[in-house]
Structures are given as structure tokens and as C-alpha cells.
Amino acid sequence: MGISNRDEMVEKGEIALEEMNKSSKKLIEDQEEEEKREVDESVDESVERIFEKVEVPSWQRQLTVRAFLVSLLLGIMFSFIVMKLNLTTGIIPSLNVAAGLLGYFFVKTWTTFLDKSGMLKQPFTRQENTVIQTCVVATSGIAFSGGFGSYLFGMSSTVADQSKEDNYMNNIKNPSLGWMIGFLFVVSFLGLFSVVPLRKIMVIDFKLTYPSGTATAHLINSFHTPQGAKLAKKQVRALGKFFSFSFLWGFFQWFFTSGDNCGFSSFPTFGLQAFQNRFYFDFSATYVGVGMICPYIINISLLVGAILSWGIMWPLIEKKEGDWYPAGLGPSNLHGIQGYRVFIAIAMILGDGLYNFFKVLGRTIFGLYQQFCNRDNRDVLPLANSPSPVTPSISFNDQRRTKLFLEDRIPTWFAVGGYVAIAAISAATLPHIFSQLKWYYVLVIYVFAPALAFCNAYGCGLTDWSLASTYGKLAIFTIGAWAGAAHGGVLAGLAACGVMMNIVSTASDLMQDFKTGYMTLASPRSMFVSQVIGTAMGCVISPCVFWLFYNAFPDLGKTTSKYPAPFALVYRNISILGVQGFSALPDNCLTLCFVFFAAAIIINSGRDILGKKWSWLIPLPMAMAIPFYLGSYFAIDMCVGSLILFVWEKTNKAKADAFGPAVASGLICGDGIWTLPSSILALAGVNPPICMKFLSSGTNTKVDTFLGS
Template sequence: MEIEMENVDLQQQNRQPPSSSSSSSEEEKETGGFGSYLLGMSSTIASPDEGYLSKNIKEMKLNWMIGFLFVVSFIGLFSIVALRKTMIIDFKLTYPSGNATAHLINSFHTLRGAKIALKQVKALWVSFSISFFWSFFQWFFTGGDNCGFSSFPTFGLKAYANRFYFDFSAVYVGVGMISPYMVNISLLLGSIISWGFMWPLIGKRKGDWYHASLSDSSMRGLQGYKVFISIAMILGDGLYQFCLVVYKSAQAYKIQASHQSSSSVLPVNANGSPPALGAPKISYDDEIRTDTFLKDQIPTKFAIAGYVVLALISTVVLPTIIFKQLKWYYVLLTYIVAPVLAFCNSYGAGLTDWSLASSYGKLGIFVFGAWAGLANGGVIAGLAACGVMMSIVSTASDLMQDFKTGYMTRASPKAMFVSQVVGTAFGCIIGPLVFWVFFKAFPLGKTGSSYHAPYAALYRGIALLGIEGLSCLPKHCVQLCILFFFLPIALNGARDYLKHKNYNAHKYLPNVMSMAIPFYLGPYFAIDMCLGSLILYVWERRNKAQADMLASALASGMICGDGIWSLPASVLSLAGVKAPMCMKFVPGSG
């Protein structure tokens, strides 16, 4: 149920958020790329007017798609598994979807005599039921484009045009109740800075900074600023945290070695520094969970060796057998930087529940497409690199979500890892087979088809744009990206300095990773999450003991109920059943 972000490019054009019936958006529900970057390689999507067309198309075939998935899908499982303790225990990242799933699982194994547990289960199932039937009720009003409560202009049509509205999503409200206050405040702050000031101001430079004929969804125009500035902020924050973890971990290992310590726990807390003396003790339940989580260790050497071996196999197989346009050193470079990007994506998902796999994939398109060039098959090289990058960062994030679920349910980390491997293997076979049935039965991607595959055309368009390199970006985009790359480094450095000096001001500095996400997506989900924080705050003021006991269970029910509705909604969609009404708001005639 992890909230993911891939259909945003077209949805921003229509000013419609991801459906609240599911916590993941349509384009990134499947990182196999069957409806996006893989189909975008085919002649069905390619235009006859493109140059060097023969080198920039690859027709869909079942054998190479299965082979591609087997080569790239397992590597992400090994990419940051060595940092699972840092992410789950030291950083104490919430991973709201993993947390919600754990509460739902725990509710099935509650002892009858435990009064508190029974209250939590009751709260979970009540909120689950309300959330499910609320999503069902909303469905009746979605019989058209931009219809329903999710497109309700809460603060007026002008604010709605800039994505400032409440979309009545129980998922985001529940996530907001689980996420820390500063994360939600940072999301709202990032929304105000970007959609309240930056994008409207840059939009006024239309005709000067970028061509006046371009739409706001064009990567050559305003969309280019949104995508790359948000990526720059995410990379700046993620790289800072990654380097800090590596540095502190190296220090810890050095201290342990000098004292011949046998402890397996690295003294690294959420800020990458040793825990302070007199820090509050964790609860008994958390002690048991931590002990279980650390007892069944996955050896770091095994994770590193697995990643290296799979990366070497992929480096050989991809360019020599599957994609001739993809040079071996492109693949090798991808696997060198992928663990850092996987850490950034998992860190962001742990804070906000949003996976930004598509952003990293688009970054891969631009880098490797421009490197190869159109004459050397840059479109295929860029799309293939996109697939490799998306597979790694998305799989790593999903695995860390599952580790969070395993931590909360006291499941064996080894069992969770093996289950992921088995599930991934099945997916590498079942996914392409299902796609192949649809591909042979329906005219996917063809003009006039009911299955016109808009994301395949979108990704190919980005690839054609990306082969031009930085020159295709609008004016001052690169300079702004550099500025916003160093902004999180400065803020994080200031926070760590203030904390080192024991100044309480460090608590009030925003989280830049959280600020960056609405730069691209918009403020609507940040408003939902802030409402969740407000509910929790009022609840804690009125009855803190009750809030501490029931808030997580209540939020988990909201997330799970809304997410489960996606199953019957999908069945209705496949059966061709459409909602009977369309609720839409338009400007008045006066």
C-alpha cells in the first residue's frame, strides 16, 4: 500500500491527484514498465518521423522481457539490506504503510484477555470499515474526468488550480496521524514555497525563460523546473544522510574493533550521531521487537556479495544480449550509484510513504540518453537505464517497508527477505505473461484504441527530449537545481550543529526531504496529512493516554480500508462498470 508517484505528469496537466481509492498511482503500481518504459520502446509508440528509428525501437517479445526482469529485479533486494537496522531502529522511520499493515496483522493475533489490545483492535476495525465504505461512497461520483470528492475545490477554484485543496483521502489523513509533526509541517512548508510562490512566479516568466507555446506539463517548460528541482533537493538531503551514516558507522566499527567489542548494534541514532546519555528508554515491546529484529541477522557480507555478483551478471547480460544500445559501462555506472539513490528513496518513503522511483528513472533517461545520443540508440539506452534504476530503488523501498512490517510483527528478517526473493521470482514470470495476453488480445498503444497506453508515449517523449541533454531544460533550471541541491546540506548541517551544541532550535528546522516531495506533486496530500496531525494533536491535548494507545491503530485502519477498496474498484473497472454520477465544479457564469 505504499504511496507511489508515477502518473503525476499527466495528472498534473489535468490537476487531478492519484485516486484515493488506492495508495499508489497508476503508472508506478508496476515497476516492470509494461505500460510505460518497456512499451515505449516499441514501434507502436514510436513516431515514423523520428530520426535513426531502426536503432531506437525494440519490439515487445516475451522472452527478453522475462529475461530483463530476472536480471534487474533481484538487485534492489540486496542494495540497502545492510542498512535495515539504521533505517528501522536507529532512524526510527515510520514507514506508515508498513506500520499500518503490521497493525492489521497484529489484530488477528490478539490475546482475548488483553483489554488494551482489544480496544486497539476495535479502533482499527471501526476506522477500517468507515474508510472502506467512505471510498465506496466516493466512487459513485467519479463517473468522468476530474470528478468526485478528490477534485473538490476546498479553498476555491484558483487555489485548486495550484493544487491547494483537501481531497478527502482517508489514506493521507491516516498517514499524517502516524508521521511525525515536523514531517507534515515540512510538507506543507514545501507546498507553500513551491506552489504558492515559486511556480506562479516562474510561470510569469513564460515567453522569457521558456517558450510561450509550451504547456505547463512540458519538460521544456514549467514541468522541467518541478521535476529537476525536487530531484536536486532529494539527492542533496539523501546524500548528506547517507554520508553521515557511513561516517558514523565507520567510527563505530573502529571503536568496537579497538575495544574488541562483540556488540552487533551500531551506536547510531536518527541523526547519525551516538545516542545521548540519559536518553529515554524504549518500551518493553520495542525491546522485544529490536531483539528479534537483530537476532536473525542477514550477514552484511552476504548482501554486498549478492549485490556485486548480480550487478556483474547484469552488466554482462543487458548490453550483450537484451539491449545492444546499452553499453556495459552505462550499466556499471548505474549499479555504482544505485545504492545511494535506493537509500534516498527508502529514506523518503520512511518519512512520508511516497516512493519517488519514477523521478530517479527519469533522471536515468536524461543522463544515459544524452550520453548515448540519438544516432547510437539513445532512446532505448535511456529507457532501459530508466527501467534498471526504477527497479532497484523501488524494490529497495518495498523491502524496507516489509522489514518495518516484520519488525512490528516480530517476524524473522531472513524470512521476510526470502519471501521477497520468492515473490519477485514469481512476478518476473507472471507479470510478463499477463501483459503478453493483453498485448496479443488488444491493440495496446495504437491510435483510437481503448488501451492507448499514455505513459508509454510519455516516457518515449521524455527519452526523445533527454537525448538533447541539459540544453533542453528551460533557462536557469540548472542554476536553480544547484542552489536547491546545497540547501538541504546547509539545513542538515545547521541542525546537527545546533543539536551538538544542545540548542533546542534544531527541533524547529524543517525536514528537506519532506519539503521536496510537494515541489513535484503539489500540496493536496500535504493538507490531508496536516489534518491528520491536527486530529492527533487535539486528541493528545484532550486525552494523551488514549491517543497514545489508539491513534496508530485508528490511522492504520484508515490506510488499510481505503487501500483494500482498490480491489473491488479494479474489478468494477475490468468489468466495464462506470460510476453513475460525476460531481464536478466549474466557475460560475456571473
């Protein structure tokens, strides 16, 4: 008994000691967190103190001619970059850093020159810098939300011929410059009006983070301090250096691409057998740059997906040819191996999208519940035009920002009237562009769109995730099934996807810009006007850029093309599934789709359960799904980019953090801009002079024998 009691006392003492250690550790962690928070607050507090004596220009003076001229030039450049990425991998990194840097560089150079000559009338301000960044991102954003690599191109006969399902003429609409520009002008502005009345609620009352908008604001604020200006010049120099290298590298590679599978992009890095299974490094500066910007987990997930699909699954399924699917169908037939590649990828994308949709929706509802419970017993929900008293308890930053943010109000009647007017025009116009999309389909979308735009904008403020493509896929299923296969349901679903995606995407983008403007003291009116002008530019520039690609590369959209537009086929087949059901799937494909759909949900759940500490060990299902259809060549390039950044961070982290995004942006911009002269050369009929091709020794012997004879 004595020993037992003593052991029990020792055990209790150990437990008590462990609890004390935990409490002490928790106290220390809390103190460290509090100290860090105080440091962050003091740094943040100093921002507006630095600019306290700098006059804030009126919203009209923030909208300068030079700002929009620079935005036009950068918008064209960035549209080429986004379009190229759209038509190759579909992965679009954030280009805000490059937009802010280049906008700062061009206008600062111009104003410095005018200042030295004594002709400068208006100095370059951070508000004008914000206007440029907003306009450029709005312009290039249309290249993504316009669906040139997804739903819009998915309507074409090029993509329809690959799906072999529902290829009636009422389910096909080939690209044409006129109707594409008209369609974008009709649908791209509604999202801007849908969330304007909620700007005060989102930014001031709910204090949503909007991580990308906040990061952009910090970047622009830093540019306009003396120390930040010096760093910005060095960053621009680094961007320009790697821009030149990337452009010249693209030009050099062009000389060796006179034919299919020619050039450095077809170099069998890991052997010919691996090359046939799309495992190779294709020497693309764009993908290396994208890999430097994307988080490590994205690039690793892409590589894991490539190994799982092209390294394991597809070789095994190909052995079932003649059993699971008919032999001799060809590599692009959806009733053959291509069906497994496309539909399993769709299953993972849908599983990941639906999981994140309900996750963000749940966080949105919970966040709203907390906001309403903690609104200081106010009886009325604050509206955009209602005054917000500035209390002495808030920081100097917030006092100044809130005051200026509420001065230039955008009237609620203007936003509501604009939404109703554009919705009426759109409902009357869209059926003339797409006869399959009836006016009442459009009306139903516009009734529900403001609520969905709010959910997307709020969720983006919490998580920095825009689920525009998920909302678009929901529209595909609902409108496509409503229309039915006999009445052009495939095309109606794709068009409805475009309408929904543009609304919810531009709504979250505008709210991000409002957050950036709030933190840089840019007027909400100048942000709104800049977004409208940038969107209008994009509605013209993006279709013209796509039209250039479409005419310069006749094999655009095919699996063997340099620009396969993978998501175009994915979106079309999602529409076919919504209209036709599962009859389009080859044998055993449905079972595999259910397995990977469930796997996407389970993997995401595991990531959330384990938390940030361990979730980096688990790949992202959405990223894993992309190589299922495309192969691993771009994943290998992106992993090389990650490796470069990783080694750079290990050797000099401060320099990597400061110049990594600039170097990556230079690589992306240079290679992206090379597509403009290469497209012009292709249109002019100028072909590369050399074909550099890699053959096995046996094939090479046969070629030599043939040529010798």
C-alpha cells in the same frame, strides 16, 4: 580600584555559580538519562524472559503454507495501495504496522478456530508472524522499486509526449506485461545476495539500530504476549472499522465522477480561483490516512512548498509568458510554464538527495572507522560464518538472540555464487529487453553494486533512510551520458536506474528484516526464504496491478489524470538532462534551478546545525519539491490528517499512540482496495451515472442559456 575589584569578584562569583548550576544540571540530566536507560534495559530484558519457556520452531517450521497464503492475499492488497500512491503523489508511508496487524489477525483467527475444533497441529508463533510481515512488505515493495510510477513508466510514449525531447523510437518503450515481469525477475534478487555475508557484521558486531526493523520487532513481540494480544484485537477492530468507512466512501464518491473534473475530488473548497491553482481539499481518505502516519514536518513541508510554488512563483512566472517563454504552448509543454515546474522540482530533489547521500556516506565512513577502532583489538574482520562467543557480560536477550541468530547460517559460498550466477544471467538477458542497455553497462553496475548496497544498508541501519532513489539517479546520469543521445541514452539511463534501485533497495530491506528476525528469534534462513518468496510474488503481482491501472485509465500519466504519475516525467527529464545537458531548459530556468539546488543544500545544512530542538521549524526540501509539479490538494488532505492526530493526541495521547496507526492504515487500505473494483468497472465499460461539477455563476448562466435555447 576597590569598586573595580569588588565588581570583578562579584562577576567571577556569578560565573562560578553559573558553572556550578550547569554542572548540577548536567549531573541531574545524566542521572535521569541513566535511570531511563536502566528502565529501558529492564523492559527489554524482560522480553525474552517472557518467551523463555516457549519453544522456538526450526526454520523449516517457521515457513508455513498458511503464512504464505496470508502473505499472498495481503501482498495483493498492499500492492494496490502502494501502486495508487505511486501513481498519485509518490509518497509511500510505512505499512509495516498494518502488515503485522493484519497478518496476526488472519492467522490468529484461523488457529483459534482450529484449536477450538481440536484440529490445530502447529500454534501461531511470533516467528511465523515475522515471516508474514517480511513476505508482505517484500511483495508490496516491488510496486515501488519496480518503477511503475517513476523510471519504468517514464520510458512510455505517454510520458515522452509530455517532455517533447529525445522522443526517438530508441528512447521509448511502452509497458507490456511480459517484459515488465521478466525485467523484475532478472534484477530484483541480486540485492538479496549482495549483503547476506554481512548480516553478522551489521546486526551483531556493529549493533546497527535499523529503527523500522526494531519497531516492527517490538510490535510483533507485543502481539504474542497476553496483554499485547488484547490490544492487537482492539487495534484490528479499529482498522476494520475505518477500512469499511474508507471503502464505502470511495464507492459513494464514484457515483458522481462521470466526466473530467467531476465529483467530490474536484470540490472548490477555497473558491474557484484557488481551485485553478490546485488549492482544494479533495476528500481522499488515503491522503488523510497518510497524513496521520507521516511526521508533522513532512506535511507542513508539503504545504509550504505548495504555497511557495502555486501560490507565489507560478502566478509570477505566468506573467512572463511571451517574454521568458513563447505564448500559447499549453500547460504540459516543457518549454513553457511546465518546464519551470518540473525542472525546479528536479533541482530541489537532486540537491536534497546529494546532500543526504554525502551526509549518510560520511556517517557510514565515520561509523565504520569507529567500529574498526573499537573492535577489542581483533585482527580479523568477523564474517557471517565465523562463530561469535557469547560472553556472560551481555544481557540475556542478546545471549539468546545471538545464539539462535548464528545457528542457522547462510553459507558465504551460497551468497557469492548466487550473486555471480544471477549477475551473469542478468547481463545476458537485459540487452534483449532493452537493446540500448549494453551488456558491459550492466556488468559495470554489478561490479560496483555490492559496495553501494553495503553503503545503503549500513546508512539505513544508522539513520533509517534508504537512498535507493538517489543511487538510481546517479546511475541515470552515468549510464545515460555514457550511452549518448544518438544510441538511446535516455532509455538506457532509465533502465540502469531500475537495475541500481532494485539492488540497493532490496539489500537494505533484507537487512531490516534480519534485524526484525534477530529480535523475534526468527531464523535468518526463514527471513531470507520469506524475502525471496515475497520478491517473487511482487515480480508477478505488481506488474499485473499496474497493467490493470494502465488499461482501466487511458489518461494514466497525464497531468489532468486522476493518476498523473508525477515522478515518471521527473525521472525521464533527469535522464534527458544527463544525456542532453541544460539545452532542454526554458529561459532563466537554469538560474532558478541553481538557486533552488543551493537552497535545498542550505536548508538541510541549517536543519543539521540547529539540531533536533529547532530543526522541526525548518521544512524538508524533498517534501517541498513534490507539490511544485502536482499542486497542493494532497498536501491539504495530509495536513487534515495531521490535524486530526494532533487534536487526538491533545485529548487522549495514550489512545492516539495505540490506535492512530491502525486508524490511518484502515483509511489507506479501504480507499486503496476500492481501486480494484473501480478498475474492473472501468475495464467493463461501466461508467458512473452522475457528473457533479462546480461552476461560477457567470458560467452557470451561460450553460442555462445554452440549454434553454
